[in-house]
């Protein structure tokens with residue numbers, strides 16, 4: 001990670017700290033989803049005792065795990081729910097404990113599975129939902145490849161409901177407003193708060209990190 | 224800006240990265256499919272490196288991370304001397320946004336699998352949206368028998384990253400593109416020289432671009448200090 005990344009992470013952390021429960025909409029360029037996901041995971045991992053869930057629908061979760069390793073982000077407390085590995089028959093390196101869904105088109109079964117974890121399901125739950133503090137989906141717009149728009153909308157609503165009814169959970173929803181404007185509008189109606197991570201913000205961050213150096217800026221945001 | 228009225232497409236569209244080459248993006252529905260691997264092929268001096276530089280600067284200008292991998296053992300200053308003549312090149316891009324990696328020495332000493340891992344690690348570190356390997360064909364000359372398998376593994380890995388990789392391929396003047404690379408990539412762009420000896424002209428041709436309704440046929444290009452490469456049709 002370079003200075004610009006650290007600066008962006010501080011920006012995300014700072015903005016998210018104001019909303020510690022429920023969904024937050026992030027307007028992010030599609031090309032930056034992986035970077036922003038990683039920076040969010042880094043920001044969350046620096047808050048000890050905050051387990052969370054990462055739902056992979058775009059790329060098998062071991063890519064994110066690999067990236068986290070490269071960037072010294074501790075995966076402790078994080079559970080992966082992988083909807084794409086089995087579907088893509090891409091299970092190499094999936095030695096990490098991930099919960100596999102059959103396919104991204106089965107995403108609508110996830111909220112009820114989460115509901116079971118909180119209830120009296122005979123199966124052991126992969127995480128204590130009460131302690132869950134954040135939940136992320138790597139790329140919501142990828143769901144549109146496998147599900148109708150309406151189903152994705154219903155899923156998001158259900159997903160947010162089940163999480164927020166059991167715990168205080170931060171749910172960053174990444175959408176590229178310019179590219180997926182309908183999804184953006186749908187997500188916006190679910191999110192009381194929005195953070196922008198568009199081209200302008202990114203470009204200004206390169207400039208700022210170049211001008212100021214990062215040390216001082218990170219300090220001022222570190223809690 | 225999109226308003227709900229103009230907001231009619233519910234399905235996921237292919238994300239594209241603009242090439243930065245004036246006139247080319249119009250021929251490929253706005254840019255290269257993201258992620259993908261694109262081969263830019265041409266004989267000596269047709270503008271492959273200029274193409275690659277323009278492509279990276281387009282990303283750097285927008286705040287994207289870029290990775291330039293050379294296979295030539297060229298010291299940074301050497302490459303910079305040529306790159307800096309272009310008006311679109313800002314030296315500060317090389318502070319952090321365009322990361323330069325020289326693979327030349329490693330090609331001589333490492334096994335194919337080790338080379339793949341070194342590239343992988345660098346990509347994971349930089350997290351680029353734009354990658355260039357220039358020229359890829361040099362590896363073939365060094366690697367011999369393992370080259371085809373290496374290309375297959377390399378392009379597969381590159382497609383797993385969230386990036387558009389431009390690999391350049393050198394060919395003989397009578398060849399169109401290096402066939403061993405062509406089958407593994409998502410797009411092929413040819414840079415061509417015409418046969419006229421006195422007024423030899425340069426052209427670009429999009430030979431293939433997956434998921435894209437692209438223009439066909441040659442279009443004249445111009446190489447200049449100001450713009451790097453431009454497709455001339457775009458002027459009219």
Ligand SMILES: Nc1ncnc2c1ncn2[C@@H]1O[C@H](COP(=O)(O)OP(=O)(O)OP(=O)(O)O)[C@@H](O)[C@H]1O
Nearest residue numbers: 265266267268269270271272273274393446447448
């Ligand atoms: N400032 C300039 N103005 C006009 N033409 C230029 C300029 N700079 C370079 N060129 C043209 O571009 C050619 C070199 O472009 P470039 O290095 O991108 O080609 P290449 O295909 O990468 O070549 P190589 O086979 O050496 O790798 C030059 O030979 C020249 O014809």
Ligand SMILES: [Mg+2]
Nearest residue numbers: 271272273357
């Ligand atoms: Mg060259």
